Amino acid sequence: xxxxxxxxxxxxxxxxxxQPYPDWSRFLKAVWQHGMSVKNADPLLIEEHVxxxxxxxxxxxxxxxxxxxxxxxxxLACARQTYYxxxxxxxxDMPDNIGPTFSIGHxxxxxxxxxxxxxxxKGFKVEVEKHVALxxxxxxxxxxxxxxxxxxxxxxxEDADSAKAYLPDDASKxxxxxxxxxxxxxxxxxxxxxxGEDPDGFGYLGQLATYAxxxxxxxxxxxxxxxxxxxDSLTQPLLPRFITPAALxxxxxxxxxxxxxxxxxxDPGEEFLIRHAREAxxxxxxxxxxxxxxxxxxCSENPTREEDGS
Ligand code: SF4
Numbered sequence: 001x002x003x004x005x006x007x008x009x010x011x012x013x014x015x016x017x018x019q020p021y022p023d024w025s026r027f028l029k030a031v032w033q034h035g036m037s038v039k040n041a042d043p044l045l046i047e048e049h050v051x052x053x054x055x056x057x058x059x060x061x062x063x064x065x066x067x068x069x070x071x072x073x074x075x076l077a078c079a080r081q082t083y084y085x086x087x088x089x090x091x092x093d094m095p096d097n098i099g100p101t102f103s104i105g106h107x108x109x110x111x112x113x114x115x116x117x118x119x120x121x122k123g124f125k126v127e128v129e130k131h132v133a134l135x136x137x138x139x140x141x142x143x144x145x146x147x148x149x150x151x152x153x154x155x156x157x158e159d160a161d162s163a164k165a166y167l168p169d170d171a172s173k174x175x176x177x178x179x180x181x182x183x184x185x186x187x188x189x190x191x192x193x194x195x196g197e198d199p200d201g202f203g204y205l206g207q208l209a210t211y212a213x214x215x216x217x218x219x220x221x222x223x224x225x226x227x228x229x230x231x232d233s234l235t236q237p238l239l240p241r242f243i244t245p246a247a248l249x250x251x252x253x254x255x256x257x258x259x260x261x262x263x264x265x266x267d268p269g270e271e272f273l274i275r276h277a278r279e280a281x282x283x284x285x286x287x288x289x290x291x292x293x294x295x296x297x298x299c300s301e302n303p304t305r306e307e308d309g310s
Contacts, residue, residue, distance in 0.1 A: 014039070015034075015118075015122070016166075018121070028175075031120055032116055032119070035115025036115045041114070041118060045114040049114040053106050053109075053111070069144055072149055077202060080267065080268050080295070081272075082258045083258070084295045086144050092294045108231060109181070112227075113152075121165075121166060122159070124157060125158050129151075130153075132216035134147065134214060135213040138259075139259055139263060141263070152178050154174065156173065174218075176208070177224070190241060191239055195226070205226075206254075210252070212224050224243050225243065226241050227239065267304065269305060270305060273305075
């Protein structure tokens with residue numbers, strides 16, 4: 001087997017060719033695709049982000065990564081999850097062999113950061129893994145609620161004249177991007193999902209709405225992107241879906257209510273099942289489905305409503 005080493009080079013990087021895109025989703029998809037090509041990858045950025053990935057991969061393989069406190073990425077999909085987590089109910093452990101799944105996720109995130117940084121044209125600022133304050137409504141009870149947050153990527157138009165070659169004049173000036181690595185089935189589902197209506201058992205929308213309302217991000221009035229990466233078929237394009245301000249605000253208001261109830265110690269009952277009926281079974285582990293909710297056993301042992309019989 002032969003191997004080639006690309007000579008280290010400093011810029012110039014090779015940005016995505018100038019072309020108008022109808023929206024941020026299609027622009028980001030093109031930038032990501034361009035930056036992922038071996039013709040355009042920047043050796044210094046690849047080195048930096050592969051080093052970051054290596055640290056995270058080691059941690060994923062060597063340490064348990066169970067989450068104990070409520071954070072934007074955990075325990076927000078359902079009000080009863082938030083309540084159980086706030087009342088100290090132990091959540092089920094993740095499978096012992098979850099490390100490789102987390103590892104692949106870290107690697108694909110870091111390669112995506114390198115790709116977008118390499119291919120983004122002048123006039124745009126790209127910030128990755130940015131530390132941000134949590135929204136003003138996020139409880140300050142640090143024993144139960146994580147007090148730190150970071151977003152995958154924040155894109156900002158710094159020079160409107162340069163940016164208008166790529167995006168419409170009325171495009172929002174800032175875009176929050178949350179990358180999600182997905183299996184092939186979930187990637188397809190993500191492409192068709194009606195965000196804000198369909199069940200979101202993994203809490204992607206809750207996480208996005210929380211960060212969209214951070215004072216350091218502030219895109220709740222303009223919308224944000226959930227960008228799917230197909231980990232089963234890595235030559236598939238990035239799949240960014242635009243989440244509207246209306247969907248973000250409805251979710252933000254649901255989260256506020258869930259947190260109020262959790263802090264008061266009021267059990268909201270099977271909130272996710274009530275919202276989504278049979279469609280929640282896949283996540284809640286009812287109707288013969290194994291389920292993913294970390295509190296599915298505790299929840300089914302404590303019914304507050306009659307099951308719908310399905
Ligand atoms: S099993 Fe379903 S309804 Fe019960 S806590 Fe989990 S997500 Fe909520």
